[in-house]
Amino acid sequence: MIRSILRLSEERIADLGCPKLLTNDRKTHEDVCDILVPFEKATHAVQGDQGVTASFVIPCIGGTKLQLAEMTQKYNCRFVLALQTSFTKRMALYENKEVFLLATALDPRFKLKWCQGSELEKLTIDLVHKAERVAAVKEPFIEET
Structure with a gap:
């Protein structure tokens, strides 16, 4: 919505009876x-x-965290810092959810490229354990010929 207002010419804004946007x-x-x-x-x-x-x-x-960090340098304002703090706090819940971690790790576009250090090791071990459990469940159903 803000973009649509910015796209309007000053004449159009005046025709609509809206106050003129100052340069600032x-x-x-x-x-x-x-x-x-x-x-x-x-x-x-x-x-x-x-x-x-x-x-x-x-x-x-x-990606959003990285972009917010860059914006903190560029804009150096409380608004960006508040967004960054709030975003980090709110997204921590999702960053630690196993379903999202596994979905990203198993997606061939991302694999484990986004993960490093102890997080990479933990996720790899979790994936191996899950694969072993799936294999153990499937084995009784495999018919020998």
């Missing part, structure tokens, strides 16, 4: 749009209805 206001609105782009992209990635999206949750969180 326009710049502030443009900055807000730039700051919110990572959230828009992440939302579209995880809300798709044409395919599996659970595997996008972890990469989207990681």
